[in-house]
Amino acid sequence: MSEQLQNDINTSEATLEGEETAPVLDELSLLKERATLMGIRFSPNIGIDTLKARIEEKVNPPKSSESTILGQYAGEEYATIQDAENAAAGAKVEPMKAPTPLQQKMARRDKALKLVRIRVSSMNPLSSALKGELIFAGNSEIGMVKKFVPFNAEQGWHVPQIILDVLRNKKFMTHYEEKQGNKKIKRHRLVPEFSIEILPPLTPEELEALKQRQLMAEGGGR
Numbered sequence: 001m002s003e004q005l006q007n008d009i010n011t012s013e014a015t016l017e018g019e020e021t022a023p024v025l026d027e028l029s030l031l032k033e034r035a036t037l038m039g040i041r042f043s044p045n046i047g048i049d050t051l052k053a054r055i056e057e058k059v060n061p062p063k064s065s066e067s068t069i070l071g072q073y074a075g076e077e078y079a080t081i082q083d084a085e086n087a088a089a090g091a092k093v094e095p096m097k098a099p100t101p102l103q104q105k106m107a108r109r110d111k112a113l114k115l116v117r118i119r120v121s122s123m124n125p126l127s128s129a130l131k132g133e134l135i136f137a138g139n140s141e142i143g144m145v146k147k148f149v150p151f152n153a154e155q156g157w158h159v160p161q162i163i164l165d166v167l168r169n170k171k172f173m174t175h176y177e178e179k180q181g182n183k184k185i186k187r188h189r190l191v192p193e194f195s196i197e198i199l200p201p202l203t204p205e206e207l208e209a210l211k212q213r214q215l216m217a218e219g220g221g222r
Contacts, residue, residue: 038055039143109141111161112162113142113162116161116164118149118156118199119152120152120194121152122151123192132149132151133151135149137162137166147160155206167196170193172191
């Protein structure tokens with residue numbers, strides 16, 4: 001655990017000890033508060049060590065040295081799969097009849113970051129030979145999200161809903177000829193840049209196999 005993280009925990013504990021009427025929070029609660037402020041997603045039943053590791057990774061992100069594009073983003077894909085597993089394993093929360101503004105904001109955030117498994121092909125001749133494209137999306141509530149999306153991934157690729165929305169809206173200019181009498185008139189129009197296939201969620205067996213391949217790809221690029 002980094003010195004900064006430990007200092008923050010000690011400071012919070014010291015503050016609580018000085019206020020006799022304030023409830024005493026345990027270390028896990030303090031870590032959850034800090035993780036929420038840092039924009040780190042976690043399941044309700046996450047353990048202390050796992051949460052500490054995520055905060056530490058956020059404060060001091062590891063340096064990537066992958067040599068290939070897919071290897072470079074394998075760790076990111078593996079992390080999103082872990083998030084999906086944690087969300088599936090988390091306890092279901094009954095919706096409140098009158099959600100607070102904060103709860104409404106969190107619901108919109110969860111919807112924007114919900115993972116969707118897709119397979120993408122580029123319809124643009126200028127980019128069809130590339131391995132993929134780095135997509136950016138965001139708003140005032142969730143900040144900026146970026147995701148590398150490979151083209152023609154055999155097993156598909158997990159992307160947040162907000163990234164999928166951007167992919168669906170991207171277009172490019174195509175040119176064609178239209179015959180009018182004895183003349184050919186050049187025309188142009190905007191067409192979708194990507195062909196997107198929505199894939200069903202992975203089975204537990206497929207998910208485990210994909211995780212192993214991503215771990216191997218990540219390790220092979222180091």
